[in-house]
Amino acid sequence: MKHLLSVEDLGGSDGINEVLDLTDSFVEVSERQIPKVPALRGKTVVWLFYEDSTRTRLSFEQAAKRLSADTMNFSVSTSSVKKGESLRDTVLTIEAMGVDCIVVRHASAGAPWRIASWVDASVINAGDGWHEHPTQALLDSYTIRQHLGSVDGTRIAIVGDIKHSRVARSDVLAFTALGADVTLVAPPTLLPASLDGWPVSVSYDLDAVLPKCDVVYLLRMQRERMTEALIPSLREYTASYGLTRRRVDLLDERTLVMHPGPMNRGVEIAAEVADLPRSVVVDQVRNGVAVRMAVLYLLVGSGVDLRRVTGA
Ligand code: CP
Numbered sequence: 001m002k003h004l005l006s007v008e009d010l011g012g013s014d015g016i017n018e019v020l021d022l023t024d025s026f027v028e029v030s031e032r033q034i035p036k037v038p039a040l041r042g043k044t045v046v047w048l049f050y051e052d053s054t055r056t057r058l059s060f061e062q063a064a065k066r067l068s069a070d071t072m073n074f075s076v077s078t079s080s081v082k083k084g085e086s087l088r089d090t091v092l093t094i095e096a097m098g099v100d101c102i103v104v105r106h107a108s109a110g111a112p113w114r115i116a117s118w119v120d121a122s123v124i125n126a127g128d129g130w131h132e133h134p135t136q137a138l139l140d141s142y143t144i145r146q147h148l149g150s151v152d153g154t155r156i157a158i159v160g161d162i163k164h165s166r167v168a169r170s171d172v173l174a175f176t177a178l179g180a181d182v183t184l185v186a187p188p189t190l191l192p193a194s195l196d197g198w199p200v201s202v203s204y205d206l207d208a209v210l211p212k213c214d215v216v217y218l219l220r221m222q223r224e225r226m227t228e229a230l231i232p233s234l235r236e237y238t239a240s241y242g243l244t245r246r247r248v249d250l251l252d253e254r255t256l257v258m259h260p261g262p263m264n265r266g267v268e269i270a271a272e273v274a275d276l277p278r279s280v281v282v283d284q285v286r287n288g289v290a291v292r293m294a295v296l297y298l299l300v301g302s303g304v305d306l307r308r309v310t311g312a
Pocket of ligand 1: 052053054055056057127136260261262
């Protein structure tokens, strides 16, 4: 595998499980007193983020540093993009400096595919528009496996703004490939115009779904992507689709609460619910570093013996 642009690049459950199994090794490395291995020594990774990020950008940076890669930061706000430089010229300029991997986030769906067609370096999609966010799906799958033993056979409700969510698209691909039973829960206006080919069920009734799921995966209300009035008000949205304290009582005691972040506390999730022990949001973030170490190792560290570099 040269690039990771979509969950589909992993080739189904075998490829996804390969990354999750490898992640176990990097979780072990991350727990060491000195959490660093020389797997990517001599390699250079650059972050090309045209959209804001906290978790994805910092965890990729942490992952690359733990693998001993050199890193280069690119900030749109202080770059020649502000003088009108095109995406292609920007990418070719960065590649000319000698990079092995480009981690890209862009507001336009498909931008990582365009970049991959222009460069020899590996490209990782860190989120493209409403389209995909494959490493989020991997860290979510890993977190479910960590807490419930397996994704296979779990019942997962993905709740909220599915229409604008790249996380939902990648999670549906990964969760269903791993054998989960996925239900999308949202008002009709926050669902994609067509769900043809999506191997999911749909419900408009959160209270009916909650008692029957092992994972409630809440999505952020993406106000910045809404160009039309898709819900009457945030207050009404919370009343029908927010995970309030009352709704938590409808869940089985083992049911996990997940969220990709950043959370709108008080909108899709009550502030107190986000901090309950069953909420594994912080574990998702922590696992994101080890999952991204596994992805970088697979794409850029080929030929390096994992047992030699981890000592495991
Ligand atoms: N989950 C996620 O992609 O968060 P960031 O936008 O902070 O990277």
